[in-house]
Amino acid sequence: MTANAEAGKRVRRPTGGAGPLLEIAVGEFITRGYDATSMEDLSRAAGITKSSFYHHFTGKEALLRAALERALNGLFVLLAEPGAQEGTPTQRLRHIVVGQIRLLVAELPYVTLLLRVRGNTETERWALEQRRAFDAQIAALVRAAVDAGEIRAGVEPALAARLLSGLVNSVVEWYRPGRPGAAELPEDVAHAVFQGILPAAS
Structure with a gap:
């Protein structure tokens, strides 16, 4: 299945x-x-x-709109939280990544549906515009982190933001409610993003 x-x-x-x-x-x-x-x-x-x-x-379109609003509202509420507004760019990014995973765990079907949108209807096109607006704010934070020297020089902010988004969104493909370690998943993903998963070179 x-x-x-x-x-x-x-x-x-x-x-x-x-x-x-x-x-x-x-x-x-x-x-x-x-x-x-x-x-x-x-x-x-x-x-x-x-x-x-x-x-x-x-x-049917009203159902789709209600479902997508539920997922999108969660994302934009996250961006308005103090942890996403205060601190260094990297601290704010980390807060957002943890919050995204928590939202995904709590609203898995709704987030999954949002990520399946392809723009075939007016509601889907609206949802894609909202996703682009969210991604633009993430890209701006990545750019600020590069400018602040928190991310190595030479990283292209838009590409880094897309890769970050892809990593977070990929969780919908394998996460299962009730799986062992689910409570720690948001912090584990953030650690993998910001500290890496490979050992430091000797």
């Missing part, structure tokens, strides 16, 4: 309002793909009629 399918199964639970319906929809979007998922698929997965689903959401 793929990681995407497993993420989809994890969000299934009894319905009882808009929140559980959104979780079921996210699971279906991850498992089937957003374009291939119909409202009939969603209502069948939720065990309710389509009209009952429409009582909570105007349609």
Whole structure:
């Protein structure tokens, strides 16, 4: 079974309002793909009629928007935290990396869906714009760290920011809730990023 399918199964639970319906929809979007998922698929997965689903959401795009907002709001709340605003550029970057992993662990299906967005709909294009805005702030922090001499000279900030983003986002492919060491994962990832994983050269 793929990681995407497993993420989809994890969000299934009894319905009882808009929140559980959104979780079921996210699971279906991850498992089937957003374009291939119909409202009939969603209502069948939720065990309710389509009209009952429409009582909570105007349609599939509204579900997608709500799910992506949940993931994106978490990222931008993180950027506004004191730890992301105060301290040296590297200290701020480390705070953000730890926070991103914590968000991913707490909101795995929603973050997974965000990372699957390809820009095929208006909502997906909006989400991509938001991701670019977030990444631009990370690139600016990397640039500030280079200028402050905290990162070795010659590092291209935009490339370093992309690599950092890729490392953090790759966690969705292998992380499983309840795995051993999950509580330490955010700090472990930050340590690997900022202290490295290879022994220092003698």
